[in-house]
Amino acid sequence: MTALLADPVSEVVAAAERLLERRTGAPVTLVDPVDLGGSGRTVVLRVRCAENPFSLPRTLVIKQVRELSDRAHARSVAAYPEDTFSVGGSHRAEVADTAFLREAVSYQFATALATESRPGPSLIAYDLSVRLLILTDLGDATPIARLLVRPDESTVTNSLMALAQSMGRMHAATVGREEDFAALLRRSGVAQPGNVVSDQVASSIPLLPGMLVQEIGVAPGAEVAAAAERAMALFDGGRHRAFSPSDLCPDNIIVNDEGVRFLDYEWGGFRDATLDIAYALISFPGCLCSFELSTDRALAMVEAWRAEVVGMWPQLGDDRTLTARLLDAQLVWVWLSTYWFLPEDHARIAAVREHQLSAPRSKALIARWRALAEFADHARDAAIADHAHEIAARFTENWG
Numbered sequence: 001m002t003a004l005l006a007d008p009v010s011e012v013v014a015a016a017e018r019l020l021e022r023r024t025g026a027p028v029t030l031v032d033p034v035d036l037g038g039s040g041r042t043v044v045l046r047v048r049c050a051e052n053p054f055s056l057p058r059t060l061v062i063k064q065v066r067e068l069s070d071r072a073h074a075r076s077v078a079a080y081p082e083d084t085f086s087v088g089g090s091h092r093a094e095v096a097d098t099a100f101l102r103e104a105v106s107y108q109f110a111t112a113l114a115t116e117s118r119p120g121p122s123l124i125a126y127d128l129s130v131r132l133l134i135l136t137d138l139g140d141a142t143p144i145a146r147l148l149v150r151p152d153e154s155t156v157t158n159s160l161m162a163l164a165q166s167m168g169r170m171h172a173a174t175v176g177r178e179e180d181f182a183a184l185l186r187r188s189g190v191a192q193p194g195n196v197v198s199d200q201v202a203s204s205i206p207l208l209p210g211m212l213v214q215e216i217g218v219a220p221g222a223e224v225a226a227a228a229e230r231a232m233a234l235f236d237g238g239r240h241r242a243f244s245p246s247d248l249c250p251d252n253i254i255v256n257d258e259g260v261r262f263l264d265y266e267w268g269g270f271r272d273a274t275l276d277i278a279y280a281l282i283s284f285p286g287c288l289c290s291f292e293l294s295t296d297r298a299l300a301m302v303e304a305w306r307a308e309v310v311g312m313w314p315q316l317g318d319d320r321t322l323t324a325r326l327l328d329a330q331l332v333w334v335w336l337s338t339y340w341f342l343p344e345d346h347a348r349i350a351a352v353r354e355h356q357l358s359a360p361r362s363k364a365l366i367a368r369w370r371a372l373a374e375f376a377d378h379a380r381d382a383a384i385a386d387h388a389h390e391i392a393a394r395f396t397e398n399w400g
Contacts, residue, residue, distance in 0.1 A: 009033050009035075009045060012043050012045060012064045012132075013030050013033055013045070013047060013062065015064065015127070015130055015132055016030055016060075016062045016132065017029065017030050019125050019126075019127050019132060019134065020125060020134065023124075023125045024054045024056075026054065027051060028049065028051055028052065028056065029050040029051035030047040030048065030060070030062075031047065031048050032048045033046070033047050033062075034046040034047075036061065038063075041065060041066050042063055042064065042065050042066060043062075043063070043064045043066065044061065044063045045062045045063075046060070046061055046062075046137055047059065047060055047061075056124070057124075057136055057137060059137040060134055060135065060136070060137055061135045061137050062132070062133070062134055062135075063132070063133045064131055065099065065100040065103075065131040097131070098190065099266040100128070100131040101128065101185075101188050101189060101190050102190060102195065102265070102266055102267060102269070103264070103265045103266040104126045104128060104133060105184045105188050105190065105268075106181075106243075106245070106265030106268030106269075107121075107122075107123035107126070107133065107135065107265055108123055108126075108184055109174075109177075109180065109184055109243065110122075110243070110265070110268075111123040112180075113173055113174070117169060117173035117174075119166065119169075119170040119245070119262045120138070120245070120261045120262045120263055120265070121135040121136045121138055121263070122136045123135060124136060138254065138258075139256050139257070140256075141254035141255055141256035141261065142254060142255045142256070143250065143251065143253070143254055143255075143355070143356075144159060144163060144253040144254065144255055144260065145250035145251070145289075145355045145356040146356055147255060148160070148250070148291050148357060149291070149357065156291075157297065157300070160280070160293075160297065160300075160301050161301065161304045162255065162260045163253065163260050163280060164277060164280070164301040164302070164304040164305040165259075165260075165304050165307070165308055166259055166260035166261070166262070167273075167276050167277055167305055168277075168304070168305040168306070168307065168308025169308050170242070170244075170262070171242035171243070171244075171276070171308070171309050171312075172242070172309050172311065172312050174242045174243035174270075175241070175242050175309075175313075177243070178270040181243065181270060195267045195269050196267065197246050197269075197271075198235035198271070200336075201232055201235050201332065201336060202232065202235075204339045204340075205228055205229075205232055205332065205335055205336060205339070207339065208220075208228075208335045208336075208338060209225060211338075211339060211343075212338075212391065216391070217394075218390055218391060218394055220387055221383060223383040224331075224384055227328060227331055227383070227384060228331055228335055230328060231328035231329060231331050231332035232332060234275050234328065234329055234332065235271050235272070237272075238272040239313070239315075240272050240274060240309075240313050240325070241270045241273065242270065242271075242273040243268065243269070244269065244270070244271055244273070244275070245262045245263075245265045245268050246265075246267040246269060246271070247266065247267055247286065248262070248276060248279050248280070248284065249284055249286055249287050249289075249355075250284055250287065250289060250356075250357050251264075251287075252264040272325075272329070273309065274322075274325045274326055274329045275329050275332075275333070277301065277305045277326070277329075278329030278333055279329075279333060280301065281293065281301065281302075281326070281371065281375070282330050282333045282334055282337070282368050282371055282372065283357075283364070283367060283368060283371065285334065285336060285337030285340075285368060286352070287355070287357070287358070288349065288352050288358055288359055288361055288364045289355075289357040289358060289359060290357065290359035290363050290367045291357055293371065295374050295375070298371075299378070306322060324381075326375070327375060327379045327381055327384060330371070331372060331384060334368045334369060334372045337364075337365065337368055338365060338368075338369075338391075341361050341364070341365060342365065344361075362395065362399035365395060366395045366396055366399070369388050369389075369391045369392035369395065372384070373388035373392060376388055
């Protein structure tokens with residue numbers, strides 16, 4: 001993190017000062033801007049409140065969303081639809097506007113939760129017209145990716161358990177509040193409650209069998225294809241819906257004195273909560289990540305998550321029900337990740353290789369298929385297990 005003095009930063013700080021003055025009715029002076037590292041389409045700063053007439057926090061985080069660069073378009077394949085990388089102009093601006101509005105709404109929604117249930121920073125102020133958010137500062141937290149590569153096994157295990165528990169607490173605190181979230185979206189001008197993640201699932205998953213045939217000569221059987229189609233519904237329906245930030249890349253998960261916290265809610269919304277825990281079990285499929293996760297450790301994460309949500313969803317206390325749901329969720333994530341990364345799209349691949357868990361495309365995809373195979377073996381689902389073992393073996397032969 002470095003202190004910045006450049007004009008764009010000065011403009012963002014000045015805009016934040018004007019916003020806070022409108023909110024408090026008195027001048028607010030923000031100094032010592034520090035770059036927290038935006039995605040290429042955002043400026044994210046930590047600032048200190050030099051004049052603080054209404055007991056604002058001593059430090060704040062300012063985030064302003066700007067136009068999407070080509071690189072930023074490719075950065076989060078879990079967030080942008082397939083055609084956004086190649087388009088520009090008004091469509092690009094529309095994507096940026098929608099992302100900002102959804103993030104502002106998500107922070108409004110999360111800030112309305114009880115303090116102990118908030119999954120990340122709280123919203124202090126926002127200005128939709130200039131895509132500006134002012135948030136509480138979570139301090140010098142540690143990215144979870146840094147913790148997951150430590151040689152100390154107990155540190156890695158504790159971090160994973162804390163991640164699962166924090167997901168569960170977020171889910172338990174937001175069950176049944178989807179209409180509140182939808183109302184905030186409508187009030188902010190977002191007409192469709194769905195988001196582009198579910199849109200991409202609907203458009204991409206049916207194409208994966210053909211891609212596998214073309215690339216490695218293997219077609220999923222009818223039983224596996226039916227399971228994938230069933231799993232697609234987890235994004236748009238089901239009984240276990242709760243709020244999710246949706247882009248749960250390791251870059252967006254930090255650990256501070258309060259525990260695991262989630263950042264970047266640009267595609268926040270409601271979906272089946274098993275998708276979130278499965279996202280971690282399958283090693284963050286929206287990125288090219290890989291970390292060692294044995295079946296025992298994966299099951300321990302599941303138990304840590306279930307302990308937080310079973311009071312809201314008693315049916316998940318049944319092992320067979322939960323295991324079947326998690327297997328569907330992992331299947332759809334592995335299929336989607338394969339659809340994103342199996343083609344040798346250098347721009348897309350480069351855009352997601354920026355953190356400590358990054359791995360070569362071959363290693364990440366093989367590891368995901370093997371993890372799916374191991375969980376399917378545990379679930380005694382022979383069709384999915386055979387399918388996953390075969391794909392992993394074929395990828396290993398091709399890339400070996």
